[in-house]
Amino acid sequence: MMISNMHPQGPGRLMSWIHSQVRTLSAWSAVMLTLTWIASAGLHAQTSYQVIHHFSASTDGSRPNGLTRDAAGNFYGTTSDGGPSGLGTVFKLDAATHAVTVLHNFTDTPDGANPMASVTLDPAGNLYGTTRYGGSDGLGAVFKIDSSGVETIVHSFIDWDGLWPSASLVRDPAGNLYGTTSNGGSHTGGVIFKIGPAGVERTVYQFEDQSASPNGLARGAAGSLYGTTVRGGHDDVGTVFRLRPGPVYILVHSFTGGSDGGSPQAESLLDDTGNLYSTTTYGGDFGAGTVFKVDSTGVFSVLHSFSGPDGFNPLAGLVMDASGNLYGTAFAGGDSNQGVVFKLDPSGNEAVLHSFAGGADGAHPMATLVLSPDGTLFGSTSQGGFHGDGTIFRLKP
Numbered sequence: 286m287m288i289s290n291m292h293p294q295g296p297g298r299l300m301s302w303i304h305s306q307v308r309t310l311s312a313w314s315a316v317m318l319t320l321t322w323i324a325s326a327g328l329h330a331q332t333s334y335q336v337i338h339h340f341s342a343s344t345d346g347s348r349p350n351g352l353t354r355d356a357a358g359n360f361y362g363t364t365s366d367g368g369p370s371g372l373g374t375v376f377k378l379d380a381a382t383h384a385v386t387v388l389h390n391f392t393d394t395p396d397g398a399n400p401m402a403s404v405t406l407d408p409a410g411n412l413y414g415t416t417r418y419g420g421s422d423g424l425g426a427v428f429k430i431d432s433s434g435v436e437t438i439v440h441s442f443i444d445w446d447g448l449w450p451s452a453s454l455v456r457d458p459a460g461n462l463y464g465t466t467s468n469g470g471s472h473t474g475g476v477i478f479k480i481g482p483a484g485v486e487r488t489v490y491q492f493e494d495q496s497a498s499p500n501g502l503a504r505g506a507a508g509s510l511y512g513t514t515v516r517g518g519h520d521d522v523g524t525v526f527r528l529r530p531g532p533v534y535i536l537v538h539s540f541t542g543g544s545d546g547g548s549p550q551a552e553s554l555l556d557d558t559g560n561l562y563s564t565t566t567y568g569g570d571f572g573a574g575t576v577f578k579v580d581s582t583g584v585f586s587v588l589h590s591f592s593g594p595d596g597f598n599p600l601a602g603l604v605m606d607a608s609g610n611l612y613g614t615a616f617a618g619g620d621s622n623q624g625v626v627f628k629l630d631p632s633g634n635e636a637v638l639h640s641f642a643g644g645a646d647g648a649h650p651m652a653t654l655v656l657s658p659d660g661t662l663f664g665s666t667s668q669g670g671f672h673g674d675g676t677i678f679r680l681k682p
Contacts (some may be wrong), residue, residue: 399419402450424443466478511561589633601654603657
């Protein structure tokens with residue numbers, strides 16, 4: 286069973302494309318889920334789970350993309366759809382009241398449209414993010430919302446410098462922003478770009494594989510950029526790469542779609558010693574996706590293969606606590622096949638912290654979690670809630 290290699294190419298199509306691929310894999314695995322259910326019994330851990338916001342497309346947006354936390358405990362994020370123009374929003378969630386305030390409604394060209402990723406916060410309180418569409422040429426944009434709530438377009442993509450950015454940005458200590466576009470560039474496989482503090486954009490690297498489609502980046506202490514691609518590599522089911530300053534491109538791992546996983550769609554996590562962690566959407570021992578690690582010497586290993594009841598098709602990245610436990614989400618699987626929140630301890634033992642039930646409980650998480658200093662996890666679901674437009678939740682293991 287293979288995921289389609291064709292990207293959608295019209296506004297608002299990306300999310301439905303991802304959902305269609307996951308539904309195909311979910312249907313294929315229905316028998317497998319039944320057979321593995323008993324063997325996976327006892328996976329659930331005791332947690333405190335609460336939905337703290339239900340999105341409504343007509344007011345604050347639909348399909349939230351993940352959260353960014355400031356020092357005061359407030360959260361910021363984007364929605365892919367909804368708002369007055371139906372093209373997505375940027376919002377703030379108050380730490381104390383959990384009230385959501387819409388900071389910006391996207392309106393398409395020359396503004397942005399359909400953000401697919403979380404925002405990045407700088408020390409001055411400015412938010413930066415990407416939209417897959419919109420901008421001056423309708424091919425995507427980088428936007429800024431300053432601390433007073435004013436939005437400006439920092440850069441509009443024009444194809445040769447990339448198009449359809451779908452990942453969040455990473456910031457270095459000098460204030461430079463780095464990101465990827467899923468397509469475009471000279472070889473049409475996507476680019477890595479840099480935007481300086483003055484707002485000038487330049488292309489850092491163009492992927493030579495026409496089908497690469499890079500995901501979000503992680504930045505190492507020495508300035509190297511790490512990431513994954515959805516496709517490309519020896520078997521065209523994705524890669525792990527490192528881009529050293531220069532730039533010098535290093536292929537770290539080429540996925541096979543078998544036991545090592547395939548089609549990663551999440552950003553990468555780097556720990557303090559240079560180990561990289563992320564997920565693959567499918568592959569592994571049961572075809573349901575994996576959690577993998579690449580250590581600081583470049584050795585690749587699978588930490589967990591999902592089987593269905595413990596999660597299916599993870600699309601989001603991971604967060605790590607001080608004890609080395611990893612936390613993440615899977616789009617599907619769990620008790621109701623609506624997705625899960627999971628924990629993976631340093632020994633590789635996986636536990637389901639929450640199994641989404643759909644409806645008001647939320648369904649189908651697609652974004653990386655945020656871990657607060659007290660150990661509480663915050664996240665979002667792309668569907669479910671009172672209006673079916675997604676939720677924000679908190680979970681205390």
